[in-house]
Amino acid sequence: MRRFGKRADLVVHEESPFNAETPRAALAEGPLTATDAFYVRGHGPVPEIQPSSWRLRVHGLVERELELSLATLREAFPEREEVATLQCAGNRRAGLMAISDIPGEAPWGPGATGTAAWSGIALADVLALAGPLDEATHVGFVGADLSPEAEPVQPFGGSIPLDKARRPEVLLAWAMNGEPLPPVHGAPVRMVVPGYIGARSVKWLERIEVRSTPWDGYFQHVVYRLLPADGTPGRGTGMPLGLVALNADVLSPADGETVAAGPVEVRGYAFAGGERSVERVDVSLDGGVRWAQAELLEDLGRWAWRQWRIVVDLAPGEHEIVVRAWDSSAATQPEDEAALWNPKGYVNNARPRIRIRAA
């Protein structure tokens, strides 16, 4: 069954709300992720919105409140395109759950990420029209999707700092990979906040609220926060997630695959959030004693992951391939997955490892 126009090979974690991740093989198909393979992280039923009656409300700490139709957005502002990687904060949670269970959370593998070309308009242009007041420091986004899992029940929402909101890469997007945005990805208009966790790229956008404090709704003040291992989720506990941490994965060969002994091409991705870029990817066959450098493939711009490849020579037998990326702040990935365990299972960015057999 193909739900929401998605391929049958997606790994479905939940039917309602629909939550599904992209298999590694689909991520390996190219630097842009096909729309019908792109992961979906939803918190409520997909709302049905008539584009003709849709309005965007902009309010809060602004000189002028706005209520804008889709036609007005298209006419009033120049269209922009950004290639950007989205990554869910729960990506690779399964690795943490293997260390110690995380009840109530879905066991996302490494496919809660993908890269697309997004088109729409710059949030900065809309904000300039509204005129943020001097005391404005954050910009909140609210979707039309009512989430039954929220306490109390509320639409999905979140905020980013005004500094970021004013940068040209932050979009109100209505197209994905050159096609109209599909309903499951937030049609008619969604936020795309490059460099930030997927939860800030609010779908089914209805309302932009300019504020003097970060968003205090359930999905930013309780959920999507990083707790110490012995912490307890609660309002304002732990650190709010925002910028994406440096991460990487091996996309091919598949974990557990048997390949022909001899030269084997290994491919993967690396992604650095925030203002950082991927500068180097190291691959080790001896558990991290010696490292070789992978070739970085096509540069899709500063907001996209970087795919990479390396040819390793494998003798017959079992092999473990370990990878670590480095970003432009000279940061690399932590070794020890267990040391990253946290009660909600976020931000597993340990060095990825796969095991393969050469025969």
Added chain:
Amino acid sequence: MRRFGKRADLVVHEESPFNAETPRAALAEGPLTATDAFYVRGHGPVPEIQPSSWRLRVHGLVERELELSLATLREAFPEREEVATLQCAGNRRAGLMAISDIPGEAPWGPGATGTAAWSGIALADVLALAGPLDEATHVGFVGADLSPEAEPVQPFGGSIPLDKARRPEVLLAWAMNGEPLPPVHGAPVRMVVPGYIGARSVKWLERIEVRSTPWDGYFQHVVYRLLPADGTPGRGTGMPLGLVALNADVLSPADGETVAAGPVEVRGYAFAGGERSVERVDVSLDGGVRWAQAELLEDLGRWAWRQWRIVVDLAPGEHEIVVRAWDSSAATQPEDEAALWNPKGYVNNARPRIRIRAA
């Protein structure tokens, strides 16, 4: 002997050019580092510059070349102050040298860092007057200090991306902690580039060159680059350093100190470069199995380190204290110092460890 007005307790690595680091005890004195204790990383003799005859040349990809006196800078532009941490890329190199020797490099300990209040004017204001052309993407800085170690001999220089150069925190500074900038720290005017490695905060500034490529001088194209462990330094090899990686240290008690058993206060700093901030500091007494959270002390703003404290209860005997900071991208420090070893000994940001005895 007090050279350049510095305290006698600085650890001097080289007399000429003068290179000296701050002892941990001085860093522990407070969130701002006293000017007479602040580390000095020099690449040539300290130039003697008459402020009255000093001129700043601004040229390259600009609409208007400028030649500005100090009096003009003071009169034409609004004065700004930023509290910013500087950190040398070679900070904590000694830890890497303990793993494998790094010939020709000084064994900097953890004191090649410090935090000061810097006053001057925004580079952005000077650039706005010069008018960068459309093809401009980088801004280079050249000092008056001729470095005999450079090949060929040349003044110290480096560049930052134009995007960063236009942000208000990047200063042309003439004062440090409320006093005129001392000669050894770059008088009459130095760059201060918060969030970037110290090497970009060029001292004895003489020239600003707006460019379409990163700086290709010795100190950015050969030196201050991160190589793989088996790499060889050379022109354009390795990745250029720029943004500071997340780092931390224990400042008190001293490594090797004997303290009274019972409650012991542990203090330190944590610093996240770029646009990131320190969000959490964890302290472990059992090698990283269990972690307690330190209290983050005074917030000096987004460009400064964050000092922290925690009280741990120590039974009589030997103890190892391990620390890991977390930044606002949810990144933490790598465990394994050996895995960070590189031929120039840069960016040792492994979890700091100290051993103390409780008696």
